[in-house]
Amino acid sequence: MLPVDNGSLVKATVKVPLDAYMMDFVFSEREDGGVFDNNYGMDYHLPVFGGVAKEPPMHVVHIAVEMAPIAKVGGLGDVVTSLSRAVQDLNHNVDIIFPKYDCVNLSNVKDFRYNRSYQWGGTEIKVWFGKVEGLSVYFLEPHNGFFGMGCIYGCRNDGERFGFFCHAALEFLLQGGFHPDIIHCHDWSSAPVAWLFKDYYMHYGLSKARVVFTIHNLEFGVQNIGKAMAYTDKATTVSPTYSKEVAGNPVIAPHLYKFHGIINGIDHDIWDPYNDKFIPISYTSENVVEGKRAAKEALQQRLGLKKSDLPLVGIITRLTHQKGIRLIKHAIWRTLERNGQVVLLGSAPDPRIQNDFVDLANQLHSSHADRARLCLTYDEPLSHLIYAGADFILVPSIFEPCGLTQLIAMRYGSIPVVRKTGGLYDTVFDVDHDKERAEAKGLEPNGFSFDGADSAGVDYALNRAISAWYDTRDWFNSLRKRVMEQDWSWNRPALDYMELYHAARK
Template identity: 30%
Template sequence: MKNILIVSSEAIPYIKTGGLADVAGSLPKYFDKEKYDVRVIIPKYKCMDEKLVPQLKFACHFYVNLNWRKQYAGIFKAVNDGITYYFVDNEFYFAGDKPYNNIYEDVEKFAYFSKAVLESLPYIDFEPDIIHCNDWETGLLPVFLKTTYGSDTFYSNIKTVFSIHNMRFQGRWKMREVADITGLPEHIFNSNELEFYGEANYLKGGIVYADEITTVSPSYAEEITTPEGGEGLDGLMLERRKHLSGILNGIDYSVYNPAKDKYISCNFMSPDKDTNKPYGKEVDKREFQEKNGQKADKNAMLIGIVSRLTDQKGFDLIAYVMDEILETTDIQFCILGTGENQYEGMFHYFQSKYPDRLSVYIGYSEERAHQIYASCDAFLMPSLFEPCGLGQMMAMRYGTIPIVRETGGLKDTVEAYNEYENTGTGFSFTDYNAHDMLHVIKYAESVFKNNKKAWNEMMVRDMNKDFSWDASARRYEALYDRLTEK
């Protein structure tokens, strides 16, 4: 039996701001439980889902030496869906109304968290063979393990895997302050280890010190070794390329299941025998349109967006051509997300200008997200870069055709429609260009309106694709096995 501890700053069902939570909370359920004991540890945030807090049981407490500071750490424990979760409790660090705050606060918070995880192991009586870290928030854990704890026999055989979910977010702050916070040896703050353009870089620390590095799609693993995708760390990624692998994320098919989804009006799964189209989807579309004040027109292509509203997601392209789309087509939009003020304001503007064509919900609603996946005809993700992307997989599960830019995980999961061979699972464009996107959206609309047979067959292909976590879990198991056999 191999013991695996997944360390993350968030995990469903307890706390979620993005795809990292889906990975940390869903992946553990798919490992072979006879061979792997996989557990998860996250911070005990005050802003966690209140309904789940009563299941947390106090396990132990101890104190963490964070350089000259001595900080309390409590450990709580819960079992959810057969997986053991641990929670690091410290109200000074985790009592805010959101999990992430200003970077100068977060660098101390997550340095504390990384060290508290390591300190907790003897207390929780779990000695992992592998600690699987995720993103910059846990980047210092491999650093602490090999420096501060390097001579401690309890920790000497523990290996680390470091997963990069988004290269752009690196946890960078002033070196002197980080050295003061962490108490790490002065000599590691150099250009080959933690230093990056005069700052300390948590993500770089994880990349340098981890035994193996993964990212969340094969294409993104290639892209981060290039100047265009490496966010300044492409040289380091090339140097560590032999220890870098891309493992595509999956989605939890017990959660995203149109046949049993509690959030949608009409469940569906099997294709209708007459139209080769999943029955029930038209009912969901009509009711969703009516609920949102849009014309209940089955012939109007309804495009959904569920996303963080940031530059990365391609919203500058959408801003540039939205007027043209809504003035020259019958296309309708429904948007769910929160993020940068300029994009929240942009969608509010278009909603006021085209109230019967576009609906916007600023914030996050799991119920509404599922309704968008189930009700829409197409799903738009024109990302500048996309390490993996989960939205396109969720949409395809519900027979909603993705329209994407060919980058990262979008390139790995969406095969462009070929009208001559009647193949493909979606529509895509290559260059980051608003009019290329517009052309593909209009092409998708023409197929939707004029070739229903091809569209419906593509829907069925999408619903039959397997993006469950099973294949990903097998690849992680193989990685863990290689690492422990070294």
């Protein structure tokens, strides 16, 4: 035993065969039992260096119904693309199987071409192939018109359409002679892959594959999710805290032994203030003050706001109850009371909520035209300018499985103001209250957060944030620099997923 500051180290010498490239460890306190630690079912594994063998690349196939930027509705689309790229960058082979919607944006698909056709379920299915963000994607186009309906979701028979797609995707793998190591499916829409694979395809020649299932949001299709949880080899959700928040749910509770929370990352190529065509000057943590000043002026000019140095709060969100609509409205008025400016970008799928915000926009544009602007639409270029031009990005979600908004905000040197829930709690550490919690993660505090789901909570976080901007500008600027230097990319999560894939195959 070697004593160290916080306990003791054990040193051991192990003979390893020359062709070994990985060693797996499980620890137990005594030979006959005692406390047992297998890293929550994942084992501890360490690469072996200096041998003659290299780790063979793994073949991972994602079966998904959303993918950024060609057909994205929410965070699921971002994850499919970014996780796939990060795993491919680790020298593994990744393919994506995707429906050929008539509304796919083909301008973002390179080398798009016809691949082959096959029959399944009495239907001819055409397969097209193309590259999206450097990833190989197979597009399935069945002749039954299921994906020629002008929409991704909300086409009255979504369950039937996606069920057919899941079956057709597995059939494509089988008929095409694919032998993936991992089949990764996502949310309710491709959950059927888990049970169709185990009930049918596993016995036919796709036998070496293991199924991994990721829950991006438990709000929708809980029945499908529950069934997939029973069948999958490993399951994940998109942050450790969200995994604890949903652990008691009856569709998840029986399967906790194979359920893990892995935080999402953001794609540093897409969200990069040094290389972003939508902002006026490129900047890094070294010239963040100048970069953000130029972006703020451009934003004020574009939206017709008063050009002056005021604290600017940005809100970029879908307007749904999950996102804390009441709290967003309260924060708008509170910011205006504190002589700040506020810019909201987002739209509501529910027409009643959309109309409500249209009314609020009209009211604000007449009473506070120089300091408030609500842009009730989807506008990717404008979102980049808001991330760069805002001082704060507010995310007061009632629940938030992961949340990418707060991570993008930090990448652009905007300080997140968030409610403590799900992935927001895992990534934002309050400057006044979370020093120890941040330190345990090897981080410095990086934002403002609040408990509860009422206006007093929002006020507590927002008032401290705006006061810091007014009263301690030098400190505030050093905070901006600090949050830009934190790494919220896919580098770490991709390694966590690789660990999970290894564990699934064992």
